[in-house]
Amino acid sequence: MIKATSGASILDTMVLNPVQYEAVCYDGGPQLVFAGAGTGKTRVLTAKIAFLIEQKKILPAQIFAATFTNKAAAEMRARLETVFGLPCQGLWIGTFHSLCARLLRRQADKLGFPASFTIYDSDDQVKLLKKILLQYKIDERVMTPRSVAGAISKFKNACVTPAQAAAREGSFYDREINRIYEAYQTALKKAAALDFDDLLMQSVLLLRNFGDVAAHYQDFFRYVLIDEYQDTNLAQFYFVKLLAARHNHVFAVGDDDQSIYGWRGAVVDNILSFEKHFTGTKIFTLEQNYRSTGPILSFANEAITPNVHRARKRLQATRPGGVPVVVSQYRDDRDEADAVADTLAASIAGACAAGEMAILFRTNAQSRVFEETLRKRKIAYKLVGGTSFYERKEIKDCLAYLRLLANPLDDISCERILNVPPRGLGEKTEGALLEYAGQKQKSLLQTICSEPLDPFGPRAQRGLQDIKSVFELLGEMNARKESPHEILNQMLTLTGYLDNLENDDSEVSENRIENVNELVNALTTWNEENPDKSLCDFLEEVSLVSDIDEWDKTATAVNLMTMHCAKGLEFKTVFLVGCEDGILPSRQNFDDERKIEEERRLFYVGITRAMNALYCSYALQRFRFGMVTPMAPSRFLRAIDQKSYTFIDTSSAYAPPPRSETPQFSRRDFAGPSVKDDYSYSQETVQYHRGQQVLHKVYGQGKILAINGFGADMRMTVLFTDGSRRKMIAKYAQLEIA
């Protein structure tokens, strides 16, 4: 480590190693910084901005810096402002999506959108696609809204417009998709809405199709900085290429080994062939890892080595000492959770604060067992992600009102609130309203507010009149620039939304009331912090928050999140749970070696979050999809030399259960790489047939309704005498023939 010494500079206060320092101060054109996990990437990026503002005298407003999360952006800005005292007014720093939204709001008219356009999330997207599929009379079994959404997303991530898509050769299915894509884009435009992918694609189209706009921004933005470059997609690449065309100052930071977003269109090739696309590129490689101890790093290096598609590099440990990585085998998911809780409790009582520890898993569904166990043990935890606050029904309802107020063309939001709270506007009225609006060539809300309501029955008229007066009042408030939280409060009163929830005394609605109140609070706070921002700004922020943006590092609770979510974070102690084939790697990626490599990178990302202690674990069976399923240790673990970790098998610590309860598979001790893939099961098969009366030791007598598969994979549905119907795996169910 050396300290920068060129004159009195902010850089002097930042401890940078020689490569970091060189990367920060280099100013000879495009730069690519390969920054392995824990090598000080954020530090370099922050220092680079400081260098540009302080040394190169670049105006903050002329720097375009794309980060991976809003949180990272906010932290960097705060650091620059408060620690270094640099004015960052106008600095373009944020996620690609929010930066593009900012750009598009300013130039919306060029693309034929109002500046107040709405941002549709995947939920809205699916709703809109459902409507279109219905219109086109396409059977949902042939094409689901989700699959179409995926296809459209693919187009947009590669910046393929409907016209370009239509010009391509393709199967009947492809042509159908193209038709829907075009209809979908038309519908979005009519609703003055953009989806997530549009934010990127339309920004590219803006620069591509409007030479003067492009020239302006190309001239204006002197430097373009991109973090996590390995996770950019084609649209983002085009955008960067266009934006930096004039000054050619591109500063990209990333790590191909941490590319984990291929499934949503990211192209690792963006980083791997950066040099080819930006001539005169200088490459910097950061390999000094300051985060993890030696044992964790060797484990990480070993884990990622099998990947073929990567730029060769190896992280160097700088921290001395360290305890071995622990790999543990458990009987089932509950045992795994219990053991993790034990270790957590011991650590909290000892050396490590709860907030410094994290449980990382592959899928959100895995969080459940841990939540239950931790709650039982009274260990405070914080679940990051899952269904985020803003995706809850009641919150989306409230936001739909606000969105509709900001953009009366948004029919999806209007349909959402039409009968929420219930006001007698059911399916029939909705259909009639849709029809009527179509005739009048207006949006739903416009029709309700400005057309005679005579064609509707008296009941419907009353309901529609309700909506009309609500929006007239809210519209006036908005026009008087009253604060968004007052508008929300007024909405809740006028519509009786809260009253409606209060009348329903179920536990769910109690929770919902709390959530709505939380929304009011959030909006109030936001309003205080951003007195000059509008309702539109709030809605945009809400649409673009990511799960991790909500995360608070200082909280004194154990962190639970997916490995994807944990990217960019670090914890003193990390539990990598559910390291099982079928989960990590996911079964759905078994057939594709490239996807397996991405799963392996995810495993690598998980490992490299750990600073001092890493526990990897797997269970031999776990409760999934409503039944107990046998599991085998992850192939990623099996590929690591057993000398690189300490193995603990707690599954054999149990006293052998009575014979009738013993699962009928041979439980082999895990023995590192020497173990073969044959986690075989004994052939002690019983002949079952449909309609047979059987006896279960917990549920009692029942009848076999259906049998699927055979041998070790046999599953059956059994109807028990208590009326319950259960799916079970034959070899665990231990059914006796009655």
Added chain:
DNA sequence: CCATCACCACTTTTT
């Protein structure tokens, strides 16, 4: 029109 219940299919990761 609305609330309720039974049944279904689905659970990879997310801006």
Added chain:
DNA sequence: GTGGTGATGG
């Protein structure tokens, strides 16, 4: 366990 959908009765 979830959540969405469809049939049924109030």
